[in-house]
Amino acid sequence: MFKTLDEAVIFCEENDIQMVDFMMLDINGRQKHLTIPVGRLDESLMWDGIGFDASNYGFAPVESSDMVFIPDLSTAYVDPFAEVPTLAVIGDVYVIALPENQRFDQDPRNVAVHAEEYLISTGIADEFRIGPEFEFHVFDHVSYENLPNSVKFKIDVEQAEWNMGDGEFNLGYKIPKKSGYHAAPPLDRLHGFRSRVAVLMEEMGIAVKYHHHEVGGPGQIELEVEFGGLREMADKTMMTKYLVKNQAVSEGRTATFMPKPMFGEAGNGMHVHMHLFKNGEPLFYDEGGYSQLSELAHWFMGGLLKHARALCAFTNPSTNSYKRLVPGYEAPVTIGYATSNRSSVIRIPAYAKDPDKKRFELRNPDATCNPYYAYSAILMAGIDGVINEINPSDEGFGPYDFNLYDISEEEKAKITQLPRTLDEALDALEADCDFLKAGNVFPEKLIEIWIKKRREDAARYNTIVQPIEYEMYYDL
Numbered sequence: 001m002f003k004t005l006d007e008a009v010i011f012c013e014e015n016d017i018q019m020v021d022f023m024m025l026d027i028n029g030r031q032k033h034l035t036i037p038v039g040r041l042d043e044s045l046m047w048d049g050i051g052f053d054a055s056n057y058g059f060a061p062v063e064s065s066d067m068v069f070i071p072d073l074s075t076a077y078v079d080p081f082a083e084v085p086t087l088a089v090i091g092d093v094y095v096i097a098l099p100e101n102q103r104f105d106q107d108p109r110n111v112a113v114h115a116e117e118y119l120i121s122t123g124i125a126d127e128f129r130i131g132p133e134f135e136f137h138v139f140d141h142v143s144y145e146n147l148p149n150s151v152k153f154k155i156d157v158e159q160a161e162w163n164m165g166d167g168e169f170n171l172g173y174k175i176p177k178k179s180g181y182h183a184a185p186p187l188d189r190l191h192g193f194r195s196r197v198a199v200l201m202e203e204m205g206i207a208v209k210y211h212h213h214e215v216g217g218p219g220q221i222e223l224e225v226e227f228g229g230l231r232e233m234a235d236k237t238m239m240t241k242y243l244v245k246n247q248a249v250s251e252g253r254t255a256t257f258m259p260k261p262m263f264g265e266a267g268n269g270m271h272v273h274m275h276l277f278k279n280g281e282p283l284f285y286d287e288g289g290y291s292q293l294s295e296l297a298h299w300f301m302g303g304l305l306k307h308a309r310a311l312c313a314f315t316n317p318s319t320n321s322y323k324r325l326v327p328g329y330e331a332p333v334t335i336g337y338a339t340s341n342r343s344s345v346i347r348i349p350a351y352a353k354d355p356d357k358k359r360f361e362l363r364n365p366d367a368t369c370n371p372y373y374a375y376s377a378i379l380m381a382g383i384d385g386v387i388n389e390i391n392p393s394d395e396g397f398g399p400y401d402f403n404l405y406d407i408s409e410e411e412k413a414k415i416t417q418l419p420r421t422l423d424e425a426l427d428a429l430e431a432d433c434d435f436l437k438a439g440n441v442f443p444e445k446l447i448e449i450w451i452k453k454r455r456e457d458a459a460r461y462n463t464i465v466q467p468i469e470y471e472m473y474y475d476l
Contacts, residue, residue, distance in 0.1 A: 002076055005042075005043065008041060011087075012041065019037060019087070020035070020037075020088075021088045022090075023075075023242070024090075024091050026058050027106070027450070028058060029108075029368070034069070038087070047070075049101065054104075059106050059449075072109075075235055077239075081246045092107060093107035093110070105440075108372030109231060109235075111376050112375065115230060116230050124278075126279065127229065127278070131228075131274075132365075132371075134241075134257070135267075135270065136220070136255055139255075140254075141154070141155065141254070157218045161217055174187070175188075178217065178265060179215070180220055181212075183213040188213045198211050206225055208224070208225055210224055215266040216265040216267075220265070223240065227275075234371040234372040234375050237270075237371040241367065257368065259368060260320055266331075267324030267329055268367065269364070269366050271361045271365070272362045272375070273349075274359060274361070276296070276297075282355045283296050284296070285355035291348045292358055293360070296386060300382040300383075300385050301346055303382045303383065303388070303390050304362060304378065305337065305395065306381070306384075306395060307432060308345055308418065312364065313422075313429035314374045314377040314450070315364060315369050317425075319421070319458055320368065322420055330343070331363070331364070332364050332418060335417065336398040336400040337399055338401050339399065342363065345364055347360065377436060380442070396414075426455060426458070429447070
């Protein structure tokens with residue numbers, strides 16, 4: 001929003017801004033914030049920053065945890081949900097040093113910057129443009145508990161089919177199971193909500209392509225945005241999640257980006273469309289190539305597919321992620337590519353025919369990821385594919401122009417599968433992480449910390465007794 005501090009100060013004076021909010025995120029991708037009076041927005045702040053305890057963000061041990069935030073004024077926007085007029089701004093993390101503070105190499109935004117710089121240094125391209133699709137659920141109620149004597153959750157949404165028999169007050173318009181795709185009002189009770197979120201996004205500089213109800217009947221919706229650079233879209237991913245969640249709460253609802261919030265319905269992915277440009281020219285188009293994709297595009301896909309299992313540790317970093325990656329819900333389970341095939345990890349949209357629009361999408365990611373790490377890891381895998389000229393067809397990754405859910409067990413055994421659990425994904429990352437370290441983009445220490453934290457998540461989940469186990473085993 002601003003190029004200089006003077007621009008920001010003048011804007012705050014003219015718009016009666018009283019507070020400045022630092023919007024941060026921890027290593028997991030969970031949003032944090034810290035607020036200062038607007039009078040503290042001065043030159044010393046831009047140089048010295050604001051000190052914080054980085055150990056509470058998962059970045060550093062307690063004994064060496066003093067770091068500082070320094071605001072990136074280009075990311076500033078007026079927070080539409082703040083009671084007191086507030087300018088929100090994303091901050092970068094710096095290590096305290098002499099003669100001047102240094103960017104912290106594990107800071108998610110710093111990793112994204114290094115990934116973009118590494119792409120340019122290779123000479124392959126100078127722009128990596130991505131466009132994520134945001135899928136999420138909006139509920140009217142959610143409650144949950146995890147106690148030694150009670151493990152449960154309950155969700156509710158008025159338009160769900162399970163409320164068809166509600167005898168107290170019922171207008172009768174319910175969306176049947178797995179039948180919500182492009183549902184129209186009055187079945188679609190969330191059209192107004194989506195439009196209000198889209199207006200907010202547009203006001204914040206996030207260009208919305210469209211929004212619609214998704215397949216899941218109980219409040220699943222999608223917002224798709226226009227393309228942008230890696231760090232730009234990671235910023236906008238965090239802004240989108242903030243706007244969605246807070247708009248829902250302001251309307252007495254609740255929103256979740258969990259990959260699989262309920263059994264038997266479609267889950268929430270965050271498909272990532274991508275293509276490369278150099279000097280403004282598209283690099284993924286070739287009229288004579290398979291699905292009009294260039295050889296370079298195929299190499300880029302080859303890198304993604306070769307490293308797909310390891311990538312899942314960053315693109316699908318929750319235990320819940322692997323409840324979505326199962327057959328029957330338009331989520332991929334096998335590693336391959338094809339045109340118009342939503343059962344493959346990489347889908348090439350048939351409708352994207354113009355050279356500037358020629359692209360493909362990676363379908364396995366979900367929004368429990370830290371977007372800066374996830375988008376950077378995707379780019380690093382693609383670069384590795386181009387540098388090593390990895391042809392996906394030669395590697396046995398397709399093209400698979402058929403339904404990968406319907407193949408026999410014998411045929412399935414010949415195709416590499418995505419991890420079935422978070423532990424499997426972490427095993428893959430431990431065995432295949434050198435491509436992330438190229439150009440010092442992902443520090444080795446960051447990868448070690450990431451694996452340790454995700455192992456802790458998996459261990460906690462694996463030791464909790466689940467209600468379904470009572471149904472299956474109680475009487476044995």
